[in-house]
Amino acid sequence: MKAYYWESHHGNFGDDLNLWLWDALLPGFREVHPEILLVGVGTVLNPVLLPAGQKKLVIGSGYGYGAPPDVRDASEWDVRAVRGPLTAEKLGLPPEKAITDPAAMIADMPEFRNLPKIHRKTFVPHWESAEFGMWAAVCEPVGLTYLDPRGEAKSVIRHIAQSELIVAESMHGAILADAFRVPWIAVSTSRSINNFKWNDWASSVGTTYEPRYVPVSTRAEAVAKRSRFWGMRFDGQQPAQEAAPEVHGDDVMTRTSPSQTGLRGMAKQFLAAPSVLALWQASRAEPRLSPNDVLEERKERFRAMLEGIRRDYF
Template identity: 65%
Template sequence: MQPFYWQSQYGNFGDDLNLWLWDHLLPGFRDVHPDVLLVGVGTVLDRALLPSGIRKLVVGSGFGYGTLPDMSDGDEWDVRCVRGPLTAQAAGLPLERGIVDPAVMVADMPEFRNIEKKHRKSFVPHWESAVAGLWPAICETVGLNYIDPRGEAGEVIREIAASEMVVAESMHGAILADAFRIPWVAVTTSRSINSFKWRDWASTLGVSYHPRQVPVSSRAEAIIKGARFWGVDFRENVPARSEVRRSDLGDIAVLDREPRQTTLRTAAKHALAAPSTLALWQASRATPQMSGDALLTERKERFAAELERVRRDYL
């Protein structure tokens, strides 16, 4: 059995954690049933993404992009649970099959326990924002620790766990913060952020998704997201999430993970990002939220029970 996940060419920790999470949740799964695909963390219940003609075991995946595949064929689909009730409803499943995002189980892994707090507040952008935005410099300006979602998944998660509060544009930034019992504030920079998947997860834990609006920070970011930037509209010809390339950004440089030497041009870019800076500063001072301990525990117990049934049937 092999895990399936959506792979960003830039990296995205919320998807990449599938590479090792299932070895913890279902030890030995790789050694059995080579004809079965394990479909786990991510918004991957999309007809265009999942291969046909192979049996798929769905454990906690979500819908939110493209067209939902027909999962009625029991020979090809074994749907144990999905991310939340919105996915369950869309798929014609009983609402109780929408349990929770499997990423909440990461907090129980030994390597992520008892991590020392070293950041008062951190910001985890969406991966598209990280590709083309000025967010590292903006975070430095407003006193936030910047967490790049394109980093190695384990290290990103440790940085989240080491924070006392998280501002999250990345949904899995919020999911992991909540799992580690860290208060969080949701933000969004454009209409390209998928609210369906956020609400799908949030409804399982009794929290809400009412993100604070933060303007895009650069022209390159506006191009990727189909947003407006200083009166220029880039809302046409937005590339699909699987098709974002450096060539889509024209002659605007994609930020490297290490800041470059300040120049007149970069200073001008930072000046243009002033609305983004102010909005992110305000978000970092907003009242955060977090799910209740009892509800999170109940959802994790239900998910663990599904895992036990999978072990019994497959391992």
């Protein structure tokens, strides 16, 4: 088999963990049935992403974008598990197919067990926030350690496991925190975010997704997210009377000489002040954890499902 995953130019640890996770959960899967595509971690159940005419073994993937695939053709689809009940309902699957995200199983891997706590509070943004925002600078006055989700997957996961609290805009930041029993707080920098995949996962482990809103940190981030920055809208409906600081690329420009980089940096920090305040407030909210018994029951069901795949394919 070959494992499918969404490969991005920027990197994203939640997708990239497919590169090694299945070697741990299904040792030897690469040597059997080369005609079959293993579809695992990710919001990838979309006919635009997955090739037609090829058998697909679905293990814990989620729906979230575009049209849902028609998975009724057994010659092309073997759906053993999906991320949560919302995906199961969308695809017309029985409720027992909704187990949880496969990333929950990582906490049981020997290399991630019993790691010492070395980070007090960590912020894991969405990859898009990391790409266009200035969140490392925002985290400093808040007292949070910044963790870039575009980093090497195992390093990101170890950092999450070694934290005492996770503030997560990244869904897999919360999933991994929950798996390692690290309390987590959800935040969002866009009021128009697609909540489907978060609610899908959260409901699978008996918790809820209620994110705290944090404004974007730069104009470039607002443009990328079609959001607001200091009253200016970047969704194609910008009122003529609204104004915002002049920006060149990702630099906030003051009306001074281009050589005055210190002043530009100060201006950027000033303009990110609403992000600092909101993230500080969010980091002091009541954190969440899924119930221990629910998470363990889902993991046991996942193990049983994997055993069924071994019997049928190996």
